[in-house]
Structures are given as C-alpha cells and as structure tokens.
Amino acid sequence: MAIHHGDRLVYLVTGASRGIGLEYVKQLLERGHHVIAAARNPEKSGGLTTLAEQHGSQLTLVTMDVAVPASIQAAATSISEAFPEGIDVLINNAGISGTIVKSSEQDGDEFKDILMINSLGPFLVIKAFLTLIRKGSKKQIVNISSGLGSIATAAHYLNGGPSKLGPLKGADSPMAKRQLGYRASKAALNMTTVALAVDLQEEGITIIAMCPGWVDTDMGSGAAGMLGVAKPPLTAPTSVAMQLKVVDGLNLEKSGTYFNHEGNVVPF
Structure with missing residues (x-):
C-alpha cells in the first residue's frame, strides 16, 4: 500500500x-518529516520501537542489511511500493569500526567485512534507491564518513605533523598507526561520493560526505581509553543537530564536498 506523505x-x-x-531518526521525526528507518533488525531496537509507538505512520521500519546485496534490493522493492512518489534525502549511515589494532596487524577477513559494510554497501544502497531519489524533491544523498578517511590528514603523520582531529595529534598518537580497515573504507566512501557527484550532477542530484565528529556512541567510544579520555567530546544529539544544519544548506553547487559536522570542508 502506498503511503501518502x-x-x-x-x-x-x-x-x-x-x-x-x-538520533537522525529522532530529530527528523521531531521536524515533522516522514522517516524510513532501515536496520538489520529494526524490531529489536528499543529506540526504534519506542519511536514507532510515539509517531505511528510517520515512521516506517524496514529490514535492511547493507552487507547483503539481496537484503538491500528487497528493501528497495518494498519501499518503492510504499513510496512511489520518491525519497527526498538518503542518510547513508550504516557502518562498523572493526578492531582497533596496528595497521600491520589488521585481520584480512575483518578488513573485507569493513569494506563491504562501509564502502560497497553504501554504494549498493545508492544504486538500489537511485530511481526513488530521482523522483524526490530534494534529490540529496549524505554519506556518513569520518575524518579518519582523509588521506590528506593522515599524510601529516608521516612527518610527525599535527592532525586536526582533536586527540589525534600526530605521529605519536596511539591512533596514528591503527584502524587501517576503517580508514581505508571511509576513504573509499569519499571517492565514491566524488565520483557519483560528477556522474549525477546533470540530474540535479546532490551527494556529499559528512564527518560527524568524534561522537559518544557505542562505536565512537571504543578508542576513548586508548586516547586517555573518559569519553568522546560530542553527544549524538549535538552532532546530528549540527549535521542537519549542514544538510539544510545543501545545494547542487556543494555536491562532491567533504564536510564536517560544523560545516567546514575537510580535505580528501
């Protein structure tokens, strides 16, 4: 049954x-938008089920595992039937961090899994939903990346130079030699963003990469102890509120840009 929004x-x-x-789902619902929340097991998320009870038909829960192409396609099929008028904005957020180990000790199988979920998966999501995005009024795609995916920033480590990533202060940082899989996957996502921005620009589709900052979530807090801090500096509500200000200001001229949550341009 089609949902009329x-x-x-x-x-x-x-x-x-x-x-x-x-947090994106929460804040977008508060703004009055219709949100399609996709996750591997949405019915097992207490946060999503609570929001579904509060917002009713304003929220649609969909099962999607970005590591499984067939799952992505099945979700696209069901959403196409429910939303034939299209999707306005895709927030391509699903991702994993992997084990925090030295780059030379990165497990190959885990590396492959990270690339699948953080790089190939988001591309397959875009590809599966592109027809719906073309129909939308905004035609926007936001790929959630990371400052750790910036090759330009990482290059400073070679010369012992400073980074602009807070506690990641240079070549002596505990993180300078770690998280190869995560970093490479986000760098690949950034290239995907730029390549698709060039390809889709003539269709009026805006696509950007977004660094959310170092956020106090289950995934983001993993490195806190290693860096000698109690927790990451940003809360999810603060980060997402700032990200949405950036998204609100998007236009086609900004397509292919790598932003952080403050709206500053991050070097690729």
Missing part, C-alpha cells in the same frame, strides 16, 4: 537502530 519530506536513514542513525 503530503508536504512532508521523506528521509531514508540506514543503520538506524542506534547511535547516530537513531
């Missing part, structure tokens, strides 16, 4: 069961 914008958020994704 009237004047509401329709947002699709992946990785919506917790953390940044769940």
